[in-house]
Amino acid sequence: MSKKTPQSKTVFHRTALAKKLAERVMTLSPGATANSGLFLSAPRRTGKSTFIREDLRPAIQATGAIVIYADLWEDKQADPGKVIITAIRSELAKHDGVIKRLAQSAGMDKVSLGGMTFSLDRVGLNQGISISGALAALSDETQKPIALIIDEAQHAISTKDGNDTLFALKAARDEINSSLHFGLHIIATGSSQTKLAMLRNSKEQAFFGAFILPFPLLGQDYIDWFCAHQEFSAQLDPKAVMALFEEASFRPEILGAAAVKLKYDLELRDEDVATRFAEEVRHQIKMLNDALLGVVNSLTPIQYAVLKVMAETGSDYAPFEAATLQRYKAVLAEHGAEDSVRADVTSVQQGLNALIEKSLVWKEARGVYALEDITIADVMIKP
Numbered sequence: 001m002s003k004k005t006p007q008s009k010t011v012f013h014r015t016a017l018a019k020k021l022a023e024r025v026m027t028l029s030p031g032a033t034a035n036s037g038l039f040l041s042a043p044r045r046t047g048k049s050t051f052i053r054e055d056l057r058p059a060i061q062a063t064g065a066i067v068i069y070a071d072l073w074e075d076k077q078a079d080p081g082k083v084i085i086t087a088i089r090s091e092l093a094k095h096d097g098v099i100k101r102l103a104q105s106a107g108m109d110k111v112s113l114g115g116m117t118f119s120l121d122r123v124g125l126n127q128g129i130s131i132s133g134a135l136a137a138l139s140d141e142t143q144k145p146i147a148l149i150i151d152e153a154q155h156a157i158s159t160k161d162g163n164d165t166l167f168a169l170k171a172a173r174d175e176i177n178s179s180l181h182f183g184l185h186i187i188a189t190g191s192s193q194t195k196l197a198m199l200r201n202s203k204e205q206a207f208f209g210a211f212i213l214p215f216p217l218l219g220q221d222y223i224d225w226f227c228a229h230q231e232f233s234a235q236l237d238p239k240a241v242m243a244l245f246e247e248a249s250f251r252p253e254i255l256g257a258a259a260v261k262l263k264y265d266l267e268l269r270d271e272d273v274a275t276r277f278a279e280e281v282r283h284q285i286k287m288l289n290d291a292l293l294g295v296v297n298s299l300t301p302i303q304y305a306v307l308k309v310m311a312e313t314g315s316d317y318a319p320f321e322a323a324t325l326q327r328y329k330a331v332l333a334e335h336g337a338e339d340s341v342r343a344d345v346t347s348v349q350q351g352l353n354a355l356i357e358k359s360l361v362w363k364e365a366r367g368v369y370a371l372e373d374i375t376i377a378d379v380m381i382k383p
């Protein structure tokens, strides 16, 4: 059972799901690639990080493993490779024995010797102590398996350091899953199938062969909990709210915002609660879509054309192919801009760069492009 904390009331816990997942992910299956780890995929804002922090992390710890958690979204400015290494270092720092081992392997017989101190900065890429060495020391010292959770892992392949860190993790995974140590299990989340597929493609990648599990979205049991915890005098009907939740693409924040609106409507009459709640949910959905549309409408014609064609094409998008250039032209023509704006390689490249700058487009280090957030596709393509 999960402990009661001050936050317990604001989060719907999925303890049984977490326990099941934790047990499966921490069991090594026979066959090398089957041990590659697990990918949880679901659209943005549907509760992946909350589930990991609130339920999965404690459930994995309860199996007797060490959990290291790195959220690559938390600080978008930080290099994803550094975020992963920082998370590993802060776990190492909790274990004196591990630090001693690492200091010894770095040629010091004590942690502090003749004024020289061993610093965990030495753990990382080309810093003297490899990620593999550090995690192996952690595994040996604690005699526990390690679970490394990387949230929004697709960010790791958008920079060179991020990519290099994943290669280093692959080496660590192979080493620590050998019979010499206690096992390293990598769990990752991501919000787009296109990007996840890229993460699994390369044999040298930490995620090569990882199993992709569509993250189970919140369902009726969450809605029942949500309805039972509202402070209006009249009860919401869980069946009706479930239908609204689907309309909201399973994003809990939309229901939450609607509930807050009603809570502070001091004139609200009991008989109006159900209708007003439905109105507010739809209003919230519309506001989110309008906000996105506002961003989209402020783009230059070429940026708009590039984004639209990318949204329509999905994973086959090839920005500079002749056929794609023709499609940009067609979109420009729809907006009467085909004469004033050119759709050539240079202008498309500039458009892509601007879209990356605006966080609308994501670029993999080697040059594959995808939408940062797939809800843009819904907003742009729907009539």
Ligand SMILES: Nc1ncnc2c1ncn2[C@@H]1O[C@H](COP(=O)(O)OP(=O)(O)O)[C@@H](O)[C@H]1O
Pocket (backbone or CB within 6 Å): 010, 011, 012, 013, 042, 043, 044, 045, 046, 047, 048, 049, 050, 051, 251, 252, 253, 256
């Ligand atoms: N189990 C839950 N119970 C209550 N609210 C939730 C739950 N999961 C998600 N939320 C709400 O939805 C928001 C988005 O969830 P988050 O975990 O950040 O999604 P993701 O990581 O998939 O983008 C959170 O800020 C929280 O308000």
Ligand SMILES: [Mg+2]
Pocket (backbone or CB within 6 Å): 048, 049, 050, 073, 151, 152
């Ligand atoms: Mg998240």
